[in-house]
Amino acid sequence: MRFSRAFIPTMKESPADAEIPSHKLLIRAGFIRKKASGLYDILPLGVRVLHKIERIIREEMDRAGAQEVLLPIMHPAELWIESGRWDVYGKEMIKFKDRHERDYALGPTAEEMITDLVRKEVKSYKDLPLNLYQIGRKFRDEIRPRFGLMRAREFIMKDAYSFHVNDEDAEREYWNMYETYSRIFKRMGLEFKAVEADTGEIGGKFSHEFMVIADTGESKLVYCEKCGYAASTEKAAQRKPEVPENRESEFKECQKVHTPNVKRIEEVSEYLSVPPERILKLLVYIVDGEAVAVAVRGDREVEETKFKQVFRGKEVRLATDEEIEKFTGQPKGFLSPIGLSIPVYADYSVIPMVNFVAGAGEKDYHLQNVNWGRDFVVKEFIDVAEVRGGDSCPNCGAPLIEKRGIEVGHIFKLGTKYSEAMNATFVDENGVEKPMVMGCYGIGVTRVMAAAVEQNHDDDGIIWPYEIAPFHVIVIPVNVKKEEIRNTAEEIYETLQREGFDVIIDDRNARPGFKFKDADLIGIPFQVIVGKKASEGIVEIKVRKSGERFEVPVKEVVKKIRELLGG
Amino acid sequence: MRFSRAFIPTMKESPADAEIPSHKLLIRAGFIRKKASGLYDILPLGVRVLHKIERIIREEMDRAGAQEVLLPIMHPAELWIESGRWDVYGKEMIKFKDRHERDYALGPTAEEMITDLVRKEVKSYKDLPLNLYQIGRKFRDEIRPRFGLMRAREFIMKDAYSFHVNDEDAEREYWNMYETYSRIFKRMGLEFKAVEADTGEIGGKFSHEFMVIADTGESKLVYCEKCGYAASTEKAAQRKPEVPENRESEFKECQKVHTPNVKRIEEVSEYLSVPPERILKLLVYIVDGEAVAVAVRGDREVEETKFKQVFRGKEVRLATDEEIEKFTGQPKGFLSPIGLSIPVYADYSVIPMVNFVAGAGEKDYHLQNVNWGRDFVVKEFIDVAEVRGGDSCPNCGAPLIEKRGIEVGHIFKLGTKYSEAMNATFVDENGVEKPMVMGCYGIGVTRVMAAAVEQNHDDDGIIWPYEIAPFHVIVIPVNVKKEEIRNTAEEIYETLQREGFDVIIDDRNARPGFKFKDADLIGIPFQVIVGKKASEGIVEIKVRKSGERFEVPVKEVVKKIRELLGG
Structure with missing residues (x-):
């Protein structure tokens, strides 16, 4: 072309x-x-x-x-x-x-x-x-x-x-x-x-799902390099923690503290100087008209898709403020798992928690040193929190790696x-x-x-993988008005075509910088730049991806490209 | 496959x-x-x-x-x-x-x-x-x-x-x-x-238009083998005939004859024992509200598309019976070109006609020995009749060939x-x-x-041209339960694939007649039939198109097919 x-x-x-x-x-x-x-x-x-x-x-x-x-x-x-x-x-x-x-x-x-x-x-x-x-x-x-x-x-x-x-x-x-x-x-x-x-x-x-890894991806995924486990975070399972032995021996006395206007986890954390990991987050969901309370560790988020897999209802959603007050009789922001009339489920992340902070069930108060089992009954431990990088692999326990990805196959x-x-x-x-x-x-x-x-680009443009690149090679004569340059470029163009490469030659009468910019932008894997040294039978090969440049004799262009392709 | x-x-x-x-x-x-x-x-x-x-x-x-x-x-x-x-x-x-x-x-x-x-x-x-x-x-x-x-x-x-x-x-x-x-x-x-x-x-x-020739085609076309002229009959031009020299010398006296209830060209032809070529067909068209009369030789048809190219109007159509009577004052079936108040155009086919039959302009009467020029004025000779096989090529005068075709390109x-x-x-x-x-x-x-x-089939099924056939070759072991036959067929199947042919092997456990019928129906160009002689290293090649059969050694199947392909 x-x-x-x-x-x-x-x-x-x-x-x-x-x-x-x-x-x-x-x-x-x-x-x-x-x-x-x-x-x-x-x-x-x-x-x-x-x-x-x-x-x-x-x-x-x-x-x-x-x-x-x-x-x-x-x-x-x-x-x-x-x-x-x-x-x-x-x-x-x-x-x-x-x-x-x-x-x-x-x-x-x-x-x-x-x-x-x-x-x-x-x-x-x-x-x-x-x-x-x-x-x-x-x-x-x-x-x-x-x-x-x-x-x-x-x-x-x-x-x-x-x-x-x-x-x-x-x-x-x-x-x-x-x-x-x-x-x-x-x-x-x-x-x-x-x-x-x-x-x-x-x-x-x-x-x-088959995910192409890219920082800009809409989806999140985790995988384990040790055992090969990999899942979308909409599906990824938490490893179920063991209940610590003798946990009751660590229990401290529950205390009510005044927390005026302090509602959100971050606010509570700052006000009481307690890390979010030691605060209980309590949410109320409506599943086909019935209310359920779900507790997760303060630094964790409930994954909606996982939640729906556990609570299979036609309509599953967070309760409104009015519904919270109606079903619990408690004010939003200070919800307590203690004395609730609706069932309390707890995410796996709650299992290891002891002496944690929770709402007191009344406005402007929280409780310290709350413990599940002693202070309230967990109806069931469930897996609904979103898994993150660093969490333990549900298969083998090794730390998971988190990436963003783009779903391309299913x-x-x-x-x-x-x-x-x-x-x-x-x-x-x-x-x-x-x-x-x-x-x-x-x-x-x-x-x-x-x-x-998304996966293959830099500031200058696209970097196509070789197998799906629109062309494998672009031949760039820096000045088409110079016969020697033009002829050498045409010769290389023909040779590459004959050898089975998809080639384009930038035969436009334009400045070299303009051509280089276009070549980088379009992202063709190999650029063969034919410049002044054409008279000595030397051209330059630039690898788009690495930016490497090689001076090679005209006769060895094909050989060098094959070598760079790794065979 | x-x-x-x-x-x-x-x-x-x-x-x-x-x-x-x-x-x-x-x-x-x-x-x-x-x-x-x-x-x-x-x-x-x-x-x-x-x-x-x-x-x-x-x-x-x-x-x-x-x-x-x-x-x-x-x-x-x-x-x-x-x-x-x-x-x-x-x-x-x-x-x-x-x-x-x-x-x-x-x-x-x-x-x-x-x-x-x-x-x-x-x-x-x-x-x-x-x-x-x-x-x-x-x-x-x-x-x-x-x-x-x-x-x-x-x-x-x-x-x-x-x-x-x-x-x-x-x-x-x-x-x-x-x-x-x-x-x-x-x-x-x-x-x-x-x-x-x-x-x-x-x-x-x-x-x-690019027409694939086929008897079942919806379109008609004519072409000249001498000069290469070719046209759809919607477009094909008539060669304009010369006006015969001294035609006036042949003119006979015009006579009115009683033709009770005799209207259509075939009826007039039979009743008066005159061939349709010597009868004038007169039609009335409405072009954007105006009436025009068009005369053609009795055995010819007006080609609508050509007509519309001559009379470029928004609405062009045949007049209704009521309109004919209104515009001409004459009864349909006995229309006469003589004494008409609307203009009379005549197709090229009318030019050579002398002493022809036409309507008399009154019910149940025709005229014999009518002549244009003497008896009525032709406003213009135009080219609106459909060209047919045997007509003269408008370019060189050689007889045209007529075929039916299917429009596949334009x-x-x-x-x-x-x-x-x-x-x-x-x-x-x-x-x-x-x-x-x-x-x-x-x-x-x-x-x-x-x-x-449409172009390539017979009673048994399709006969694909080699270049667009779904497979080039079908290998048919007549009995897959016999090891020798099965192995020979598989060997040929693999060899043909390796040599670059698109091959299908009919490895079904079915009667030979059933397989042969399917192979003919699907229309793969070459059938390699592996039967009893497999034990002697001999198989049969059947050419779907010609029905020819060749016995060839297993080792020469590829060579024979290449030979049959003419290379």
Whole structure:
């Protein structure tokens, strides 16, 4: 490709609405353009990256035994009504009518569409297992689209769905996909973690998220370098502490102290000179209309998703101030676990606490030297606090490492949720009709592109991993008006192409500094700079990622790049 | 690929709603399934074919200097309002509102979207020319979807749009695309013709359609083997006949004959024993409220599209019976060109006619020996009759050949229609702001798949051209329970894969006849049949297209297939 003929509109300034690096850089470097809220034009450089991402996905999915299909984007309403999700999905799903007033949705996900296909074609255990995938547009009408490709309304996804005779086979395929996804993201050159994840609305038994590690990620995860445990903080379990031996022997006498207008944990901590770890935080939740009290150590937060896994209710939320007073008869900010009429649950973090501070149940007073067991009854110790870096691994006890990440893949064991609702059955070896057991497996293709940039960039621009870079090498003649420079550059350009590299030559009649800036911004892994020493047969290779520069003879450019690639 | 694990649901019966071979066979052979009216699931075999078609298109478009982009499928209404097409496009365009009540369309074509991108990024003549293309879904809400992929509501299209500094450069690119399309369809192994076409609603200066030749095609075309002229019959010109010398010397006396209840050309021909070629057919059209009479030779039909090119009105249609009587004062079926108060135009086919039959202008009477010039005045000779096989080539006079075809590609020189409406301008070398000159170029990707089947099938099934076949070779062990046969088949399967062929092995435990039927139905170009002679190291190669069979040693299977491929 010749830069002079390529449609690569680079920009100096970031757009005003771009908040994160990938959004800013993909626009500045000419990979995408905003068409409307949450809608992006993908420009030629972006298409090149997407094709490379898609190719890796296809090769690995095919290798894993999955088969590619293409289902319509227009989803007939009947199927969503059948699964019970037509009304559940809410405003995120775009609905419309055709000219005959029939209802359709723009597919946000395709469980219904694929289950409909498979139930019509598969009748026997002999036709199973089956894993079908597609790569294409998906639609979610986000209320506030943002972060560029990260949370767009129209995006490209790889979605796969598998069908099995039993749970065991579905689980086998689950781990097959786990391995496949690991290979996919590894081949893309991304630092990632597969973490245990909450199964959320989609239902099902267990699931993993594949997270690209990046400081700007919206998700948090923890992992253990010793035993390999890794989980999203929405799911990560606390190691249950032992109850200290002879804890009763340490108990001191409970005392009431005056704490005028001192309510929040930090205020109490400062006022009484007690660290938050020794203060009890007491929260009231409403679970389907019933109130429950939940105690956590003062420096800890309740993780909503984990909480909902423990208290499985239709409606789960924090109580309002009025509800607190109504259910406890105590003033907010001074809630006491003692003498409460509603049940008190306590997070694992409370187990080791002795002689702690808690509210006194009356305005402007706290209690010191409170002890669970002696002063109040814990109905049950539960695991609802958010796990943090440094906490003990629930598996092996080693300290956990905490990172931020971007979810780029998600695998689910679905079970029979959709096959039962939609009557997708097969006849087994004994002639018995059974619902198929399903799994589903997604990768956000456009999101991978954005996540790769979040993870790999610096002040000068993007630093593409080699495998998904729009070009492997950019050849930069510093002055195209000098014949020697131009000819040497063209020679290298041709040689690299012949050797199978994706190459672009910056043949524009522009100042060297301008070209260098664009090359850094676009983020092509290797720059071959052809300057004055071309007359001596010497050019420079710059490695975008490390900034290293090497002077090499023209004849050895290919060899040097191969060497730098580690083979 | 192993047939036993592949999702290839073949069927014995054609679906009831399938009218044409491609629809029947693509369903029966397991390439597609109907999801709803005009919506199809593409199954793994179909995806393989589409990928091959897309790859050829990409390679040739890239080679021609075009660059791939991906624009959203959700088109903001503002852009269509700006171009003036929001209301014009009618019910074929699917419209919907997002959660914020903003209007969108599902893109049926992308002139507006691409012009919006280019007008924002391109400011100078230095950035032109530019040819951008995409491959993706398009939507047309056909009132009556039919013929499977041929006229679906959701389909895959390659659409390209080019931008230029002037007409001359746009024309250069037009012919560049003409050559590119010719290469594309040739590489796909399809028999096709590029024909001059009407520019229709999309506007613009000239256009060509690329037609895949097939007896079942909806379109008609004519071409000349001598000079290369080729045109759709909607566009094809008649060679203008010379007025015969001394025609007046042949004139006979005009006579009125009683023709009771004899109205239609065939009836008159039979009643008077005169061939239709010697009878004048007189039609009345309404052009924007004005009536005109048009005469054609009795065996010819007026081509509506050509007629509209001559009489450019907003509303052009045949007159109703009431209108005929009102404007001519004559009864329908006995219309006479003589003494008419509305102008009489005559098609070229009328020029050589002498002493012909025409209506007498009164009920139940015709005239014999009528002659134009003597008996009535022709306002103008025009070219509105449909050209047929055997007619003279308008270029060189040689007889034309007529075929039916399926439109799979269309190239247009658009001019400045969209760039003017949407203010897509650039500054030229002299600092003058001008609208860009545009071209657009489409290929119906899913339609190519259907057209290939229409052209290439027999009673047993599909006969894929090698370049777009889902697999190149199918290896058929006639009995997988016999170890020798199974091992030989597996060995050939592996060898062919290693040599770069796309291969499927029919490893199903099924009767040979069943496997042969499926292989013929699916239409893979080469079948390698491994039977009893495997013990002697001999297998059979069957060529799907010709039905030829060759016995070859196992070691020479690759060589023989290469030889049959002509290399």
